[in-house]
Amino acid sequence: MSSITRLLSILDLFSETRPFLSAEDVGAELDCSIPTAYRYVRELVDAGLLVRFAGGDYGLGPRIIKLDYHLRVSDPLLAAGQPVMRELSEHSGFDIVMSRWYGNELVDTHRETHDTSLDLRYGRGRPRPLFLGAASKAVLSTFPKAKLAALFDQYPDDIAQSGLGATLEDFRASLLKIRRAGFYLSRDELETGVSALGSPLFTDDSGEAVGALAVIVPTQRLEFANLERLVESVKEAAARISQRTRAVIESRQSGGVGSPNSASRARKSA
CATH class of the missing domain: 1.10.10.10 (Winged helix-like DNA-binding domain superfamily/Winged helix DNA-binding domain)
Incomplete structure (x- = not known):
């Protein structure tokens, strides 16, 4: 080292x-x-x-706080996602959470709050369990075989306890069902009384998600909610955020507003 x-x-x-x-x-x-x-x-x-x-x-x-601010304003997923998350929260009447996968950690990066009385255990910067909850399973469902095999070798007990399977084949089969559905509904997996609908977020066309968007629903309200509409809403919102994020990244890479190239050109022309 x-x-x-x-x-x-x-x-x-x-x-x-x-x-x-x-x-x-x-x-x-x-x-x-x-x-x-x-x-x-x-x-x-x-x-x-x-x-x-x-x-x-x-x-x-204090430098940590400054770095966190720069991360928030420079993250293309956040830039593209916040307006969509606000809209989804207003229309659904529920809290909306964005989570990002970094290395082998899943971390919440933003929450649009609708129910101020809902005190969630996890928040921005606090890592979530890798194999529990709607966000983690939505992300995992998009991972390639080799990455899933590496995770299974490292965390076989955690994966088995999460209900995703006691063997690699079962693990992959469970996630394939989620991938085909395009979402995952968790009920009280992370917190008693809290359920969530999660759908994966993408920043490119690789097919491997970098995060997830989740609608947070108090479990007691699930039976009264229109789940079919909620599923379609979160999937559509995740797709819009992914599409907008790709556009932001492409703009930055081509020298659009806010890119390093555009800043360099501005300095030269000044």
């Missing part, structure tokens, strides 16, 4: 249950000397990625 990788890996040590760390904690986690740990955290403090508190512990710094 390179020194820069070790340095940045310190950021992964912070979590909801462990928001503060000492240099000694860092040294123990990275299996490095205390002087080296102090040097690492000082570099991260200088970069604004960590901040030192009076007691000597360290926490995540």
